[in-house]
């Protein structure tokens with residue numbers, strides 16, 4: 001029998017049938033697998049749930065030797081290996097959770113050529129002993145999973161990934177495949193450069209997830225809004241609710257449970273056993289809701305997650321896309337729902353300012369947040385914005401399956417309102433050397449004689465009460481959008497509002513400020529039918 005692409009091709013297909021029990025390849029899987037089986041390097045950008053694992057698992061099975069998979073998801077290795085073993089694949093892993101004997105056994109299997117797949121944590125490859133070990137066995141392919149972790153610009157940087165460039169130098173004849181579900185053009189380039197894959201073929205799948213309906217609603221009473229959303233649209237469905245803090249994870253899980261929704265918390269502060277138990281229940285049971293910090297979900301393969309809800313603003317579009325991407329892997333209609341409000345903006349801006357990292361790090365974090373805010377505030381199709389962010393052209397200007405398509409938001413000329421807010425900040429800042437948070441500014445505009453307004457004589461300001469044409473909620477919306485547009489900034493630990501360089505152009509009437517209209521009463525919209 002001659003070995004050509006055709007032979008590799010049919011062997012790959014046979015392996016897909018025999019080992020994994022699937023009928024056909026999906027999307028670009030076949031092209032990717034053929035290329036790697038033939039010994040080529042590959043960079044694969046494919047959304048979560050797209051089927052990346054088979055792209056290296058099948059080459060590892062078809063080519064002689066062991067496929068070495070580098071993955072940062074240590075917590076999942078045991079599960080991944082168990083799942084493969086259940087299919088009759090000879091898989092093992094080496095990471096810090098093992099004791100000496102366990103590791104020795106896996107090493108022996110590898111050296112004896114008895115492993116099809118060996119999972120390794122990236123830090124292992126910094127240890128000479130590991131490189132020695134790998135040199136003494138036969139390797140069929142290197143797979144670098146979650147390859148975006150090599151990107152310093154990205155949201156999930158892991159320094160250990162930088163060392164992976166040596167794989168190509170040390171094993172020039174072993175094909176390498178780098179895979180990620182997170183890929184802006186910049187990340188894509190960084191992966192290619194830093195992993196030293198100049199000759200790789202690039203496979204870029206569409207990042208559109210047409211079955212996911214994207215919705216971002218104004219935040220009023222987030223837990224109640226969430227409950228209404230679940231009752232109206234997802235009763236009895238499995239889903240994930242993301243919150244920023246452990247405390248709010250706990251309280252939200254309690255709130256849902258108290259209101260008849262089966263929910264469990266998941267965050268890094270819980271005992272490992274509790275976390276494992278909650279994750280196992282989520283995978284096994286129908287209709288369980290996990291309330292989690294972002295610690296939950298990476299690598300979790302549950303096809304029928306019907307919704308992903310965010311009660312707090314993610315730090316970047318990459319994060320948002322990855323988290324929402326955990327919904328609807330089975331291709332059925334699913335919802336990505338988020339409640340977002342003024343405090344989210346203030347809190348995140350504060351976090352960046354008071355957080356660790358150098359100036360460059362802060363600038364990057366701010367740029368990530370700005371992109372996320374632009375998505376929240378857009379009056380255009382959300383899917384279109386998401387895809388554009390990832391450098392992909394949307395199929396149509398309007399997808400018909402996001403909130404802005406379903407209920408196009410009204411916009412209004414907010415120039416005068418913006419001037420009122422900014423001049424109030426100016427009055428306080430320039431004339432009195434005072435800085436206040438959004439609440440006080442809104443109270444002044446509304447002409448409310450609160451204790452704090454009286455205490456600081458703010459009812460004496462010329463701007464006092466000049467904003468009675470809008471409601472409190474509308475003013476909060478104006479402030480939020482000014483923050484999102486960079487026309488106002490947040491400062492210090494109390495989140496006081498200050499002017500930016502761009503504020504001047506609004507005050508001088510040199511530019512207009514188009515704003516999104518705040519819905520009178522924030523409600524979850526009803527449409528589930530679309531899509």
Ligand code: ADP
Pocket residue numbers: 022023024025026029046047048049050051052053054301303329
């Ligand atoms: P990713 O790593 O890209 O998030 P996975 O590799 O975990 O995606 O695959 C997602 C799901 O799709 C898994 O349940 C997997 O078994 C399934 N899958 C992948 N490829 C195929 C295929 N060709 N046919 C059927 N199911 C597939």
Ligand code: ZN
Pocket residue numbers: 380381382383384398399400401402403404405
């Ligand atoms: Zn749309």
